[in-house]
Amino acid sequence: MLRCRLLGHDMRFSAEGTTMRWRCARECGAGGAKDYPTPSDAQRYARAFDRKDREDLGRRAPLVGLFPLRILRALRARRTD
Structure with missing residues (x-):
């Protein structure tokens, strides 16, 4: 297929x-x-x-394709601290 x-x-x-x-x-x-x-x-x-690891998508995002999502998650976490 x-x-x-x-x-x-x-x-x-x-x-x-x-x-x-x-x-x-x-x-x-x-x-x-x-x-x-x-x-x-x-x-x-x-x-x-x-298991499907969709709930961890932003936390363990690959560096290439989902890098903007990783940065956004890090900025949000920084604001809440």
């Missing part, structure tokens, strides 16, 4: 028993699975990998 080639896969993670599974949300066919010793381990890793 062209979008996955250009933007990378959008992996989604889930757990079924002791197996953690992942697949591309764009349905390009990419995916896999890994077994863990306990179901709680599989669930913990699936939950950790399935």
Whole structure:
């Protein structure tokens, strides 16, 4: 799929028993699975990998594309101190 080639896969993670599974949300066919010793381990890793870090976008913004957002956040934090 062209979008996955250009933007990378959008992996989604889930757990079924002791197996953690992942697949591309764009349905390009990419995916896999890994077994863990306990179901709680599989669930913990699936939950950790399935996070989207959109709420931290301005705090951890890349230096190139979102640098103005990082500067704006720093100025706002400075005003509130």
